Amino acid sequence: MPHFSSFLAPHAHLGMGSWHLGQGRRSWDEEKRALLTGLQLGLTLIDTAEMYGDGLSEELIGDVLRDWPASQPQPFLVSKVLPMNASRNGVMRAFEASAYKLGVDCIDLYLLHWRGNTPLAETVAALEALKVQGKIRHWGVSNFDTDDMQELWEVPGGRNCVVNQVLYNVFSRGIEYDLLPWCVQHGVTVMAYCPLGHGELVGESLLAEIGERHGVNASVVALAWALRSGHVVAIPESGSSEHVRDNARALQLKLDAQDLAQIDKASPAPLHKQPLDQIDKASPAPLHKQPLDIL
16 A cells, blocks of 8 residues: 555554543543553543543543643644534534533544434534634544545545544454555545454453564554554553553564464455444444454
């Protein structure tokens, strides 16, 4: 695939997710320290959404930002609008609520979380209006398959989309067949959510074996694999400082040909079009999952 210069080039290709943060799984202070640790390690992209904890994750990140020195490079903030709020007026209201919780006047990247019933043209017009007003710097989409992207490209202003955030990890490689190449060809950065699955890759045996050769754990291998092409930004959720430090090690790990061949043998690249893997919000498992046998 050809290389293109992502607008995210100044930032690490590894960021921090926040799907379950601020919701009591760990203490508020522990999760806040984890995010601050990541920022100190150069993981300057933080992803959130109005849906996450009904705004609690945005509030946690806003608390982090208040403690982050103004003299330091400021985090690149990503948030998302729900499809039920994707009308022109709904997008404006959702943005204002998210910006208030984050404690900012401008959100760096604002995504449509997934497609709903609102026409794409109306949502794009709203996102473009936010950009003109200086309230967002960029906009994009999430959970869009290739046909969705092609449709978006025909909407007035649709080609200003800079990111498509989708599920991508060793278990879920379907985007490699057509969506990832399409995005690279059209200058759209792919952002991988759940790059560690739902935690099942953290202790996966083959990845642990590969990690042992490099002096890292399985999760570091999984993240380095997701980043290997240079075309993908990964956003693992980061709830503890220890995990964040581990995640950051993926930026220094380059998998060799043997490593990649082992993973490809156990979890082959797709040879045909597959349904886009997505997370069912009511279930912790992907709606679709490729067969994988690496145990």
